[in-house]
Amino acid sequence: MTSRLLRLTAALALSVSLPILAPIAVAREASASIGTVSSADPRAAEAGQEILRKGGSATDAAIAMMIALTVVEPHNSGIGGGGFLIHHGGKTGLLETIDGRETAPAAATPERFLGPDGKPRPFIEVWPGGFSAGVPGNLRLAKLAHDKWGKLPWADLFAPAIRYAEEGFEIRQRLYTALTAVAGIWKDFPELQKLYWKDGAPLPVGTILKNPELAALFRRIAAEGPDAFYTGENARKLSDAVSKAPRNPVPMTLDDIAGYKAKERPAVCGKYRIYTICGMGPPSSGAVTVLQILGMVERFDLKSMGKDDPKAWHVIGEAMQLAYADREKYLGDRDFVDVPLTGMIDPAYIKGRSLLISLTKTLPAYEAGTPPGAPKRTAAISGEVAGTSHFVAIDRDGDIVSMTSTIESFFGSQLITNGYSINNELTDFTFAPEKDGALVANRLQAGKRPLSSMAPTIVYDENGKPIFTIGAAGGKTIIMQVAKALIAHFDWGLSAQESIAMGLLFFNKDGIVLEESTHLEAMKPALERLGHKVSVSRLGLKANAAEKLPDGRWVGAADPRSPGVSLQE
Incomplete structure (x- = not known):
């Protein structure tokens, strides 16, 4: 080339x-x-x-x-x-990806x-x-x-x-x-x-x-x-x-x-503010769901709100639950099912989903949307440990x-x-x-690869140069660990190490879950006043990342929740 x-x-x-x-x-x-x-x-x-x-x-x-x-x-x-x-x-x-699922x-x-x-x-x-x-x-x-x-x-x-x-x-x-x-x-x-x-x-x-x-x-x-x-x-x-x-x-x-x-797959990329976020496509749900979360929070001034404002985490929590609803309904192995991939990360579609989010109250329910090209399908919860x-x-x-x-x-x-x-x-x-008479996208079939939350990610600046990379372990929390770290790094100016160490907000069938022993615990009353049902719990988290410093050097980061380390050559 x-x-x-x-x-x-x-x-x-x-x-x-x-x-x-x-x-x-x-x-x-x-x-x-x-x-x-x-x-x-x-x-x-x-x-x-x-x-x-x-x-x-x-x-x-x-x-x-x-x-x-x-x-x-x-x-x-x-x-x-x-x-x-x-x-x-x-x-x-070149940015390329390999699926070894x-x-x-x-x-x-x-x-x-x-x-x-x-x-x-x-x-x-x-x-x-x-x-x-x-x-x-x-x-x-x-x-x-x-x-x-x-x-x-x-x-x-x-x-x-x-x-x-x-x-x-x-x-x-x-x-x-x-x-x-x-x-x-x-x-x-x-x-x-x-x-x-x-x-x-x-x-x-x-x-x-x-x-x-x-x-x-x-x-x-x-x-x-x-x-x-x-x-x-x-x-x-x-x-x-x-x-x-x-x-x-x-x-x-x-x-x-x-x-x-193993299969070479097309990367899935989208914009967040001035940055381009790239990751794995299906059967990974990582990049699509991360991009939906980021796209829905983008219209809010998270930088001004700051990491200690419960309303910032309220917005993130609302976007998270809307994005995961789409994940459960539409995503699966594209070799077996029709996935409306382009429609799911279409900026206009994501903007419409974002407009559902209010700064003053929670949504009554978190249901999947209808992205362009979406087939008729029923949402069904998949499990990851x-x-x-x-x-x-x-x-x-x-x-x-x-x-x-x-x-x-x-x-x-x-x-x-x-x-x-x-x-x-x-x-x-x-x-x-099957659910409600419709086939589930992530149903078991011979030769098929199961849907995954794994989300290895590389971020590029406005000039197309790589500046950040991250991924995580922890089942369905992986997506939120990555999204949270990207917000913390690019909106709140935290280092890669600080971004992955920051507490996590997640959810379960009963409502929002705040990671215990983190600064998020103090936000429980404020989030409840906004209408959230909130619990505090330990979450099994483990992220690793690296960032490019202004002088051009790369430095790694390892989650303090794990014994992990970053090492220089």
């Missing part, structure tokens, strides 16, 4: 709030002065830092972090799950999660075991990304994780908390007990844990590529783990596993990777093979395939 065409494409891309239907070209970035990584686990961040110091790209560092998290954060993410990756090329100026096996039917009475079964009945397991996507995603943007040999990216698995790593509080949280259901899962329990109880904090089976698998994948995961011995073990699960065994065939493909992990990497060439990786709930489906946990992502599908 010529520089003139590059600038023209950038200008067109940045002038509209529409989904971009090809890799978008933005302004080229001068080389970063120093590489930066941020992860929710210090050992994963160290793996990314090690790769950057060897001359690896941001993509190399991100892949190394994802692989390392399989070992040190086995309850939240890893090669047994999937993820979304967005990449900005510092030299090319899990797929439903061929045997999956829309009725899988229904009981004999035709009603959705409780989550606890379908979560542990084979019902919930999807075909993992992370390694196909990693290989596609490495082929496009990697610098170091593929095998080098496994070295830190192999070292952690062979030499051992310390069990810290986060992992121990997860182990104790699922202990009650592990009586049916002896394979997990063998690795993480001793004398009938979870291994305590401070234990050095080795995972030789996982190290051996990593060595095979490092030498042979992802086929060592998707075919051969590992594929047979993965198939057996799901098909012969101690609970809810269902087929996951060798063809299901071998046939998995607060797991997952996000990490970012920026290299000296100005390449940026923002990736979210997940196995869903703590330890996924509670199934394990070759030392890694197998995801339970199929529980992200809406359990009831």
Whole structure:
């Protein structure tokens, strides 16, 4: 692409709030002065830092972090799950995204999660075991990304994780908390007990844990590529783990596993004030819902209101609930359902939704709108559990990777093979395939990818230069964590670190939820006077970000709610 065409494409891309239907070209970035990584686990961040110091790209560092998290954060993410990756090329100026979301096996039917009475079964009945397991996507995603943007040999990216698995790593509080949280259901899962329990109880904090089976698998994948995961011995073990699960065994065939493909998807971008916000399109709901929230609050002077004004949070709360209503009704895997993507982030449509918001009172109900091109459909609530992990990497060439990786709930489906946990992502599908006589967009279907809240994001300034990147973990709160941080950074002038550390406002079926032990708690009476039903609760939050400073340096940020860190090259 010529520089003139590059600038023209950038200008067109940045002038509209529409989904971009090809890799978008933005302004080229001068080389970063120093590489930066941020992860929710210090050992994963160290793996990314090690790769950057060897001359690896941001993509190399991100892949190394994802692989390392399989070992040190086995309850939240890893090669047994999937993820979304967005990449900005510092030299090319291209923004591209890869979908590594899990797929439903061929045997999956829309009725899988229904009981004999035709009603959705409780989550606890379908979560542990084979019902919930999807075909993992992370390694196909990693290989596609490495082929496009990697610098170091593929095998080098496994070295830190192999070292952690062979030499051992310390069990810290986060992992121990997860182990104790699922202990009650592990009586049916002896394979997990063998690795993480001793004398009938979870291994305590401070234990050095080795995972030789996982190290051996990593060595095979490092030498042979992802086929060592998707075919051969590992594929047979993965198939057996799901098909012969101690609970809810269902087929996951060798063809299901071998046939998995990561997909390049068009980025979804829109304007917020002078900035352009870009992220993943469906099956991620992240970018669309974040853009709707930001678009609805844009007409309000949040900067003047400030972060301590309850009315600012009232506006954010109203926009949040309207955007999530659209999410539940219209979003799903575009390979299977018609998603009115352009209409959902159309500025005129979002403005109309924003006009529903009053500064003096709450809405009586939060119902989905009718965006241009919307099909007839019924809203239905989908479920996501607060797991997952996000990490970012920026290299000296100005390449940026923002990736979210997940196995869903703590330890996924509670199934394990070759030392890694197998995801339970199929529980992200809406359990009831129909509602009020209409098909649900996010219903389970064979080969389909479940709707996700994961929201890896890159932000560009008015000149098309990247200045901020963020993502989060925590189920459906991910979207609000990202939206809140963007408002805090760009409207209230907070640093990336301060923005992700700020308290969160969320919601449940009863009303608004304020994060406990934050400055938001004091706003409860004022928000109640505006008509909100308000509760205060601890929220499982975990964000990672990086921002570009005025001197051109990138600096990372890690959520203080987690043990995560950011490290320089």
